[in-house]
Amino acid sequence: MSELPGGIPPATEPVPRNSASGVELQATDDGGWRVLLGLRSRKSRFMPGHLAFPGGVMDAQDRPDESGAWARCASREMQEETGLEIPVDAWHEAGERVTPALFPIRFRTRFFVTVLERPGPADHLEPATDENERLEFHLPALVLEDWTGGRVKLPPPVLPLLRALVATGGGALEEVAAILREANALEERSARMEFAPGVWAHPMKTATLPPATHTNVWMPGGRRFVVIDPGTADESEVGRLLAVVQRRRDLGDAVAAVLLTHHHRDHISGACVVARRLGCPILAHPQVLEVLAGSTSEIETRPLNDGDEIDLEGVTLRAIHTPGHAPGHLAFQLLESRLLVAGDLLSGVSTILIDPRQGDMDAYLASLERANALDCRLLFPGHGPALPGRQLGRLIEHRARREAAIRDRLESNPTPLAEIARAAYAEETRMPAVLTEAQTLAHLIRLERHGVARRADAHGEFWSGLSRAGSEDGRLDSRSTPGQIEAILRRRFSPSQFELRDDSAKHAGHAGATSGGGHYHLVLVSAEFEGHTRVEQHRMVYDALADLIPDKIHALGLTTRTLSE
Numbered sequence: 001m002s003e004l005p006g007g008i009p010p011a012t013e014p015v016p017r018n019s020a021s022g023v024e025l026q027a028t029d030d031g032g033w034r035v036l037l038g039l040r041s042r043k044s045r046f047m048p049g050h051l052a053f054p055g056g057v058m059d060a061q062d063r064p065d066e067s068g069a070w071a072r073c074a075s076r077e078m079q080e081e082t083g084l085e086i087p088v089d090a091w092h093e094a095g096e097r098v099t100p101a102l103f104p105i106r107f108r109t110r111f112f113v114t115v116l117e118r119p120g121p122a123d124h125l126e127p128a129t130d131e132n133e134r135l136e137f138h139l140p141a142l143v144l145e146d147w148t149g150g151r152v153k154l155p156p157p158v159l160p161l162l163r164a165l166v167a168t169g170g171g172a173l174e175e176v177a178a179i180l181r182e183a184n185a186l187e188e189r190s191a192r193m194e195f196a197p198g199v200w201a202h203p204m205k206t207a208t209l210p211p212a213t214h215t216n217v218w219m220p221g222g223r224r225f226v227v228i229d230p231g232t233a234d235e236s237e238v239g240r241l242l243a244v245v246q247r248r249r250d251l252g253d254a255v256a257a258v259l260l261t262h263h264h265r266d267h268i269s270g271a272c273v274v275a276r277r278l279g280c281p282i283l284a285h286p287q288v289l290e291v292l293a294g295s296t297s298e299i300e301t302r303p304l305n306d307g308d309e310i311d312l313e314g315v316t317l318r319a320i321h322t323p324g325h326a327p328g329h330l331a332f333q334l335l336e337s338r339l340l341v342a343g344d345l346l347s348g349v350s351t352i353l354i355d356p357r358q359g360d361m362d363a364y365l366a367s368l369e370r371a372n373a374l375d376c377r378l379l380f381p382g383h384g385p386a387l388p389g390r391q392l393g394r395l396i397e398h399r400a401r402r403e404a405a406i407r408d409r410l411e412s413n414p415t416p417l418a419e420i421a422r423a424a425y426a427e428e429t430r431m432p433a434v435l436t437e438a439q440t441l442a443h444l445i446r447l448e449r450h451g452v453a454r455r456a457d458a459h460g461e462f463w464s465g466l467s468r469a470g471s472e473d474g475r476l477d478s479r480s481t482p483g484q485i486e487a488i489l490r491r492r493f494s495p496s497q498f499e500l501r502d503d504s505a506k507h508a509g510h511a512g513a514t515s516g517g518g519h520y521h522l523v524l525v526s527a528e529f530e531g532h533t534r535v536e537q538h539r540m541v542y543d544a545l546a547d548l549i550p551d552k553i554h555a556l557g558l559t560t561r562t563l564s565e
Contacts, residue, residue, distance in 0.1 A: 008432055011210035013101050016108040018064065020073035021055030022086065023094060023113040023161065023180065026137055031170035035140055035162070036116075036125075038081065038132035046105050050153045051143065053161075054081040054135075055109065070110040082135055083128045090114045092177035095184025097157050100193060101214045102203040103385050104349045109157070111184060113177050140165040148197045150337070150377075156193040156201075160184070190243040195386035196339055196378055198222060198315060202244045206231040208266040209435075212349050212383040215266045217241055218341045219248065220334055220380075222314020224256040227278070228332065228341055229382060230270035238270055242277060256312060259304070260284035261343025262326035263291040267382060275299050283310075285321070287328030304330060322371060324364025325352055331371060338389075340376040346395050348384020353435060354442040361446040368396050369496050394527050396494040406443045407452060410465030414456035417441060417463060489522070499523040521559065529562045 024036035037051040056077040062069045071088045078086050091112035099106035125135040140162040146152040147159070154162070164183040168176050187193075193201045198221060203214035208231070215231035225248065230241060245255060258275045260268050260282065268288070272295050275282050281300035282292065289301050306321035316335040323329050325344045332341040344352055345367060354361050372392040379387045405424040409415060418433065421440040425431060444463050447453035456462040486500055501521040522541075529537045537560040 007434070008210065010207060011213050013213045014104060014106045016098050016106040018058040018070075018073075019056055019107040019109045020058065020070045020077060021053045021109050021111050022074045022078045022091070023053055023111060024078065024082075024084065024086070025113065025115045025165075025173075025176070027115065027170070028139070033140065033165050033168070033170065033176075034137040035165060036082070037136060037138050037143070037158075038127065039134040039136075041130055041133055044131070046103075047153075047155045050155050050158075051138075052155055052158055053111075054078050054132075056081075056131075057107070071112060074110075074112045079128075081128055081131055082125050084116070084125070086114055092173055094161075094177050094180035095182075097184050097187060100156075100191065100203050101205070102201070102216055102348070102383070104211070111161070111180060113173070113180055115173050150196075156191070156195065157187070159194060160187050160192065190240070190247050192244070192247060195380065196337065198225075198337075199334070199339065199380065200225075200244065200248060201380070201386075202241050204230060204232050204237045204241060204270065205234070206266040206269070208383065209350075209353060212347065214383070216380065216382055216384075218380050219245070220315060220317065220332070220339070220341060221253065221256065221312040223252070224254050224312045226257050226259045226283075226310070226312065226317065227255060227274060227280075228259045229261055229267040229343070230258065230274040231266045231268065233270045233273045238273055238277070241270070241274065245278065255280050256310065257302075258282045259330075259332065260288050261331065261341070261382065262329040263288045264326060264344070267343070268292065272296060272299060285319075285328035285330050309335075320371065320374070322367035323360065324362075324367045325354060325359050327358065327360075329367070333374060333376065338375065338377045339380065340371065340374060340378070340389075341380045342371065342382070344382045345371055346379065346381050346387065346391060348381050348387055350383070351439070353439060355438050356442045356445055359442060361442040362449060364442075365396070365399060365446075365494070368392055368399070369494070372396060372496060390527060393496070396496060397526060397528065400494045400497075402439075403443050403447070406440055407447060407465070410447075410453055410463060412464060414462035414464045417444070417461050420444070420463060493524065493526075497525055523559045523561070525561045527562070529560055534560060 026034045028034055036054065038054055040047055040050050040052055042048045054077055055074065058064050058069060058073040061076060062073040068088060071091045074091055075086045075088050078084050091114050094111040094113045096108065096110045098108050123137050127133065127135050143152065144162055144166065147154050160183045161180055164179050168179050195201060200219040202217045202219070204217055205213060206215040208215055215229060217230050218228045219225050227245065249255070255278050257280050258271050258278070260271055268291070271282055271292065276299060281302055282296065283302045283304050285305070286303045289303060292301070304319045306319060308319045310317040318333045318335055320331045320333055322331045322345055329343060331343055331345055346352060354364050376389045379389060379391060381387060402424065406420060409420045409423045417437055417440060421433065421436040424440055425436040428436060441460055444453050444460070448455060452466055454464050454466055456464055489498055489500065501523065524541060528540065532540070541560065
């Protein structure tokens with residue numbers, strides 16, 4: 001993502017859909033509670049692989065225009081997912097939550113709680129649909145312990161309700177419902193939204209690039225914590241952020257600093273006002289501090305460079321210089337927990353724009369490779385929800401495919417930039433042309449630097465292609481050297497995806513050797529291979545290289561691997 005350029009209207013927030021969720025309890029022998037949680041399918045669009053309460057969207061069966069629709073929805077969803085038939089009048093209302101605007105899919109969820117009297121089901125139930133992989137009754141305290149240890153994933157709305165159930169220690173159902181209502185009400189006022197222990201999140205409404213509407217403020221730390229990227233100075237937005245900060249302070253944690261990932265307005269506009277209100281310094285890359293110069297009177301500022309570390313008393317934060325989207329871009333690695341506050345390295349709702357006027361595609365791709373090599377398990381982007389660490393590898397592959405589509409549109413005669421962009425982004429019908437053309441231009445400048453493309457005019461409005469490596473048309477043939485073969489492969493795959501081995505010594509005289517005696521073996525790793533047989537994986541590679549490797553050239557052996565292998 002990026003700051004909102006002129007001429008592009010801001011996006012509107014997704015409208016929340018009405019839904020209901022049932023908190024099904026069982027009393028334990030010691031007077032506490034067990035609670036029913038489903039492990040959401042890993043193929044789910046919303047919170048895959050997370051433990052959550054059964055529930056879902058209201059539909060016509062629930063008679064949404066009549067009284068009692070929310071409770072009917074809770075009973076229907078419970079029966080559909082678990083097979084348990086809960087009478088509508090058995091539910092007690094337990095409050096309401098609205099999905100924060102950082103999510104691309106949002107719900108207005110009303111929670112209900114009831115107790116399943118013994119004798120009841122065993123510790124687990126058989127899921128009635130493929131929405132859940134497992135359904136089990138859990139002790140809330142043990143689930144929270146597993147979450148803290150990184151062994152399970154929990155949606156942010158579930159965490160406060162589990163904490164409230166632990167705090168109740170039992171009691172009458174009416175009392176439990178009241179405590180859950182209070183917990184939900186507190187979260188609506190100033191949410192303690194955690195995607196990982198010690199990492200709080202708060203979305204601020206900013207002037208950012210569609211489809212995003214908010215910029216995430218991440219607050220990682222231990223007994224000390226930092227506030228990263230407050231992106232607006234709007235008084236009401238700042239007030240909501242400071243309420244969340246105060247909630248964490250009330251737990252005994254102290255604010256150490258305001259940190260900035262880069263200089264775009266949707267990430268820095270609230271930095272000075274927030275730092276003044278909190279009485280803390282601003283830390284950022286020197287190039288970002290230059291942009292802020294003149295606005296930081298009476299605020300202490302400190303430069304952060306690559307490798308600098310901040311001790312947060314239980315968490316160590318390391319600055320990682322990741323230019324490309326912006327020249328002074330920093331990501332922040334949480335060393336003990338393999339987490340990364342990624343800024344605008346990637347987005348949870350759309351693509352990252354590399355504007356050639358201030359960004360650099362070569363630097364950006366190198367930054368993605370560097371961040372991917374950190375092997376972080378969870379990523380906290382500037383826009384959208386937290387993402388799994390493997391998303392960096394997928395993004396690298398996506399950019400390689402997009403660049404291949406751009407390169408394929410290059411002809412010997414000059415082609416207009418707009419035409420190249422339309423063809424390369426044909427499926428992105430909602431993306432404004434000014435953005436697809438800027439992204440295409442960033443790739444073309446990179447291809448020009450590598451001798452693959454050439455601009456035909458001073459303004460970069462017309463481009464042509466250059467042949468290279470091996471044959472006259474730039475394809476692999478029997479004359480290709482290892483360096484030329486690697487140049488060919490880089491047209492389809494990122495450097496981190498493949499390894500090219502020279503097996504000439506083992507295959508001397510082999511029919512598959514090139515005329516110069518060379519025999520090469522390609523080892524290729526891709527997330528796209530997951531769930532495919534080896535034969536299917538090889539076909540995917542051959543299809544990707546079909547226009548670059550003629551049928552009669554057999555000088556390239558092939559081994560494919562998934563990311564998990």
